Amino acid sequence: AFDQYWTFEASAVGKSDGRTAVLFTNLTWDTAVIGRDRAFRDIRNWIDASIQLFAQRPDDRLVVRVHPSEVHLPGKGTRDSLGAYIDRRWDVLPANVSVVPADDPQSSYELMATADLGLVYTSTTGLEMALTGTPVVVAGETHYRDKGFTVDVADAEEFRQEVIRLLADPSSGPVDV
Numbered sequence: 001a002f003d004q005y006w007t008f009e010a011s012a013v014g015k016s017d018g019r020t021a022v023l024f025t026n027l028t029w030d031t032a033v034i035g036r037d038r039a040f041r042d043i044r045n046w047i048d049a050s051i052q053l054f055a056q057r058p059d060d061r062l063v064v065r066v067h068p069s070e071v072h073l074p075g076k077g078t079r080d081s082l083g084a085y086i087d088r089r090w091d092v093l094p095a096n097v098s099v100v101p102a103d104d105p106q107s108s109y110e111l112m113a114t115a116d117l118g119l120v121y122t123s124t125t126g127l128e129m130a131l132t133g134t135p136v137v138v139a140g141e142t143h144y145r146d147k148g149f150t151v152d153v154a155d156a157e158e159f160r161q162e163v164i165r166l167l168a169d170p171s172s173g174p175v176d177v
Contacts (some may be wrong), residue, residue, distance in 0.1 A: 018059035019116040019167045023050050024108065024125040025067050025082045036122050036141040039153045043121050044085055049077045049156055050119055053085075053163060055094040060167050065111055066102040067123075116170045117163070126150060135166045135173025149174050 007157035028042060039161045040046040047064070054062035066083035083101050086093075093099065100106050112118070112129050118124035127150075136150045139159055145152045151166065151173060153159040166173050 007020065018057070018061065019170065020052070020061045020063060020114055021050075021117040021119055021163065021167065022063045022065060022115040023047070023119040024065050024123040026121055026123050033154070038141045039139040039155050039159050043082070043140070044089075045156075046121055046159075047086065048089065049159065050163075051090065051097055053160055054097050057074065057164075057167070058094070058096050061151045062097045062119075063111060063114075064097070064099045065106075065125075066099065066110055068102050083144065089159075117173075118167050119163070130174075135170050137162050137166065 027046070037043075038051065050062060051064075054060060064086065066081075066086075081102070083099065086099055107127060112125065112132070112134065115129065115134055118126055118129040118136040120135050120136060120138055120142070121140035122138075124140055124142075126136040126142070127144045130144075130149045137159065138145050138150045138152045144150065144161065151162050153162055
């Protein structure tokens with residue numbers, strides 16, 4: 001059966017004067033994440049590094065989309081919510097960083113369409129964005145890593161450098177192959 005988590009409405013995420021990156025979280029208990037750390041110690045460290053990077057780039061915007069299945073999978077509640085983690089960790093987010101909570105009906109596909117750059121750990125949204133020509137930086141060990149159509153980083157410094165490079169010129173990312 002098809003689960004419709006979101007609605008298709010006018011985007012609640014405004015554009016900034018600079019570029020917009022959309023970061024898609026995973027479910028922490030998903031086997032697509034467990035043991036798949038590559039550039040960062042874990043997914044929380046990656047989220048923190050992303051927010052810190054954009055705190056230093058006030059002209060660019062970071063939108064964090066918390067995975068809708070944190071709240072939308074019947075009988076499978078998430079005890080280790082990344083949305084709750086961000087709320088606990090960040091008393092005040094930088095002005096250019098926004099979080100779309102798991103229960104927000106905003107379509108992830110609309111967010112993908114607004115993105116100049118995609119940031120993923122192991123989310124399949126990275127594959128979807130790359131197939132539409134949006135450059136994607138992959139921080140975890142996912143099945144589509146090392147295929148040539150995403151920017152696959154090995155450590156936190158390379159992540160920072162590649163995000164900055166792609167924000168400056170999204171067309172410098174890999175071409176859809």
